[in-house]
Amino acid sequence: MCVAVDQMLEEGRKQGHERGLSEGQSLEKEFLILKMLKNNLSIDQIVAITDKTTDEIQAIAENQKPNTTP
Secondary structure, eight states: OHHHHHHHHHHHHHHHHHHHHHHHHHHHHHHHHHHHHHTTOOHHHHHHHHOOOHHHHHHHHHTOOTTOOO
16 A cells, blocks of 8 residues: 555656646746847747747736746
């Protein structure tokens, strides 16, 4: 039974790690998009660079918080 519990715990850790990495990458991309907007890149330029949609870029811009850092 201990082996089964250990396997479940390890799987949980693995999933948590993967989720954390994914969330971190998303936050980093949002941070970079905000920097691009602050540096006056057009939304079309940002779409071409990031492969995000215009709606996604606009949503990030609307939800920006002061002093956002990754």
